[in-house]
Amino acid sequence: MTKVYNFSAGPAVLPEAVLQEAAAEMLDYQGCGMSVMEMSHRSSAFKGIIDQAEKDLRDLVGIPENYRVLFLQGGGSTQFAMVPMNLMRGIAVGGADGSVGHADYIVTGTWSKKALAEAQRFGDARCIATSVDTNFDRVPDMANIQVNADADYVYICMNETVNGNVLRELPDTQGKPLVADMSSCFLSEPIDVERYGLIFAGAQKNVGPAGVTIVIVREDLIPEGDLPGVPTMMQYRTHADAGSLYNTPPCYAIYICGKVFKWLKSQGGLAGMQKTNQDKAALLYDYLDKSNLFRGFVRPQDRSLMNVTFTAGDELDAAFVAEAKARGFENLKGHRSVGGLRASIYNAMPVEGVQALVEFMREFEAHHSCSSQSI
Amino acid sequence: MTKVYNFSAGPAVLPEAVLQEAAAEMLDYQGCGMSVMEMSHRSSAFKGIIDQAEKDLRDLVGIPENYRVLFLQGGGSTQFAMVPMNLMRGIAVGGADGSVGHADYIVTGTWSKKALAEAQRFGDARCIATSVDTNFDRVPDMANIQVNADADYVYICMNETVNGNVLRELPDTQGKPLVADMSSCFLSEPIDVERYGLIFAGAQKNVGPAGVTIVIVREDLIPEGDLPGVPTMMQYRTHADAGSLYNTPPCYAIYICGKVFKWLKSQGGLAGMQKTNQDKAALLYDYLDKSNLFRGFVRPQDRSLMNVTFTAGDELDAAFVAEAKARGFENLKGHRSVGGLRASIYNAMPVEGVQALVEFMREFEAHHSCSSQSI
Structure with a gap:
């Protein structure tokens, strides 16, 4: 085997021990006679895998009980739309009353800029602070953030993968839910989940293979009832109510994430x-x-x-x-x-x-x- | 290893030869020193994998040049929304003019029924024939299908996974594009792609692991330009223009599908x-x-x-x-x-x-x- 060090921004290097286990179990997962890729997502074997993955993730991060953990598809780019479609109250899309939601975005690089542009498709999303003028060589001073009174949420990209900056302090959101894209720093250090309303992370950096996105969302922020005009698959409620099993989830990717969680525990x-x-x-x-x-x-x-x-x-x-x-x-x-x-x-x-x-x-x-x- | 025969409806049995190859390559894909799970989706190695997969699929199925092949996420359930959001012309969602699109659905079981319900969220989707009265123990007689003049497309579920029926004849769509959910029969027998406007299939039955959905769509049906109110990730144009690499695709699932395509070629x-x-x-x-x-x-x-x-x-x-x-x-x-x-x-x-x-x-x-x- 050629020895390489892989500095890819994602998909990215995975723990060798995880890959070795996956290879060894490829044809026969724990004596059940089939690969995890072949298992019904409704089987007790897979239920064991996804439940254990969620439990280990909750232990690792310290996720309070009033937060739901969702294993979704579509990457951060899908979350860029799901966040406004679900969290902008009085959402414009399909809304019978024509009211428009509002959100405040802090733009610190490529990904928060994209997230803002996507949110603007669904309501009044505004940039309230940015470091674009210095080409994202820094993040704005969080002490100067002014959140609008009508904002349904405040959005940050915790770690900008492309630009290489990170938010070490969080803005004072004046009680508004803080939404954080943590794709490239998730599980790299402890976080206080209660400071956030919603956290999401594409797995393909620190967590597992591409194809699964982890969403941690405070229960009261998940809209009750159907959201008109929003695809069923784009509603957090759909997945929260079904324990991420509304339809077939990306089973194998979840299984690998579970192994990474175990590995992280073994690393302190x-x-x-x-x-x-x-x-x-x-x-x-x-x-x-x-x-x-x-x-x-x-x-x-x-x-x-x-x-x-x-x-x-x-x-x-x-x-x-x-x-x-x-x-x-x-x-x-x-x-x-x-x-x-x-x-x-x-x-x-x-x-x-x-x-x-x-x-x-x-x-x-x-x-x-x-x-x-x-x- | 316990010997079992796995009759799961999906995720389902995969060729043993494919799993063996995947296990052998898990830590080092063809001497590149990394797992396919660790590869940048922009790398030449992964480009080779996705391009070869598409080429082999085109060869196998006989996909004409004016059809695009997309590797997407979200399963059939996401296609239930993407189809109307993209193919209903004058779509209601976010449409400035308030016009409503139309579509005709043939309901032969659980999945076409779900697809119809989802389409009704986005426009005037109608059931034009169904076998619900006999509990889907048959499919309606295709000779009696009456397609509406204003239909933007006609929708079928070729093979109903839950109910166990299949459409052996296609309806006369009067020139309207035929959209077919082939999730559970895709690649099980030859098809004439030109009879369809759009074909989709979740991989986790005949094609590969859960987490990737294959869409084959005639180029002229992919809307040009942005669709207001439709998430960027839900627009076929986004993925067609980017060769399924608009964002990080489910790389490992695509890699396994590619191996299944090779295996199918070896089986005649x-x-x-x-x-x-x-x-x-x-x-x-x-x-x-x-x-x-x-x-x-x-x-x-x-x-x-x-x-x-x-x-x-x-x-x-x-x-x-x-x-x-x-x-x-x-x-x-x-x-x-x-x-x-x-x-x-x-x-x-x-x-x-x-x-x-x-x-x-x-x-x-x-x-x-x-x-x-x-x-």
């Missing part, structure tokens, strides 16, 4: 992961701060622990990606929308991978110091 | 599968027709080759399921909505499995002949 839970993630990120950021060639995109206090965005300069970035790949460091190219370089160092990236990357960056800098000085 | 393609499927179904139906205990639910000419619904009588069905399970025949209970028994004998169910089931049914009948005669 979220507090353990936070320590490891801080150490890994520090290795990379410390080097970036000292380097004469590389520089990080995001100001220090707003840097993501998960997605480290940087550059070696326009002339060297492509060479860096190519040389890195030849040395077994995969997927270091920045997102196509912003360019540059990016190392995603999720939970499952071992510290050795980051150490090896920093070592390689040192070598690269040494080799290219002349060209760097001439820029 | 769809003509080969049809022959095998006819032989397998004949084994079971011939026995049912001769049995004094069991009887099939559906009249002979409308019987599904995939989902064989039958009963041993209310008093014996539960005993049959339990005894069968003890002998390694799994998931023979009928759908909770209709009761009775059901054997789903998809492509990957070996003929030996059906032979063994019939043998067991004979034994069961012999043991229970007294109680059967007393009913």
Whole structure:
């Protein structure tokens, strides 16, 4: 087997132990004579898998009883529509009375910008703070956030995967529900769920394979009754009432997530992961701060622990990606929308991978110091 | 490994060769040093997987160039909304002009009934023929179908998974696009794609694991431009323009589907599968027709080759399921909505499995002949 370190932003590296277990169980899950892929989603075997996954997730994160856990499909992009369609009260779509809902968005990068645009299709969604003017190299000062009195919710993207920033403080929402896209930082450190009304995360970063999205939503925010004009599958109520089994869920993806939850528990839970993630990120950021060639995109206090965005300069970035790949460091190219370089160092990236990357960056800098000085 | 025959209606049995390959490649796909679950969906390795899957599917089915193939999420239940939201022209939802679209549905069982109800949320969807009066023990005579002049499309569920009937003839749609839910018969026999405007199939029956839905849609039916009020993720245009990579697709599920397509080619393609499927179904139906205990639910000419619904009588069905399970025949209970028994004998169910089931049914009948005669 070729040894590579995979710095992909998602789908991303998974714990090797999880993959080994999945391979071993592929044809026969715990002696039941079939693969998890072949099981009826109504079988007791699968019920055991999804129930245990939810229980382990609740334990790990500390999810209070008045929050529901949903395993859905469609990724964050589907949540961009489901959030306004479900949480904007007096929703415009299909609403008989023509009233319009309102929501306040804090735009800190590519994904919150997309979420805002999608929400604007369904009501009055407004950007109340953004760092777009500095190209998302920071997050706005949360102390200055002014939430509108008519807002049905306030929306943030906790960790911007493309831009590499993170919100370390939460806005004062004046009692409005806070909705957080945590796709790229979910399970990377402890969170206080009660500070949020709804949390969602596409699994394909820190949690499992692509194809399942985890939604944690406070019960009282799930609309009662049918929402006119909203597809049944886009209503949180549909999935909450059916325990994520309204229709066939992405069973195999949920099964892998369950294994990741177990693995996280074995690693000291979220507090353990936070320590490891801080150490890994520090290795990379410390080097970036000292380097004469590389520089990080995001100001220090707003840097993501998960997605480290940087550059070696326009002339060297492509060479860096190519040389890195030849040395077994995969997927270091920045997102196509912003360019540059990016190392995603999720939970499952071992510290050795980051150490090896920093070592390689040192070598690269040494080799290219002349060209760097001439820029 | 426990040897079982899995008659689940979905998720369902997969070819053992496919599972073996997947297990072997779990940690290292073709020497690239990572699992398919860990690959960026923008990587050349995954691009190779999805492109090859589409190519093999096109070869297998004979999909003309003016049809697009989409790999989506959300199952048939999501298609129940996407079809009207995209194909009802002058759609009501979010439509500025307040006009309403129209569609004609043929209701032959549980799933077409659900599809109709969902479509009625978005416009004027009408049932133009149904066999509900005889509890879906047949399909309506296609010669008598009257399509409305204002219908934007005509909808059928080709094979009703719960009820066990199949449409062997297609209605004359008077030139209107025919939309077919083929979830439980897709790839079980050859089809003439040009007779349809849109075909969809949740993968978890004949194609692969749950979590991916295949849509085959004629290009001219995909709306140009944005559909107001329709979530971006619910617009076929979004996915068609992005080659199913608008956002992260269910990569691993697509990879498994690709392996199933290769396996189908090795089995003589769809003509080969049809022959095998006819032989397998004949084994079971011939026995049912001769049995004094069991009887099939559906009249002979409308019987599904995939989902064989039958009963041993209310008093014996539960005993049959339990005894069968003890002998390694799994998931023979009928759908909770209709009761009775059901054997789903998809492509990957070996003929030996059906032979063994019939043998067991004979034994069961012999043991229970007294109680059967007393009913």
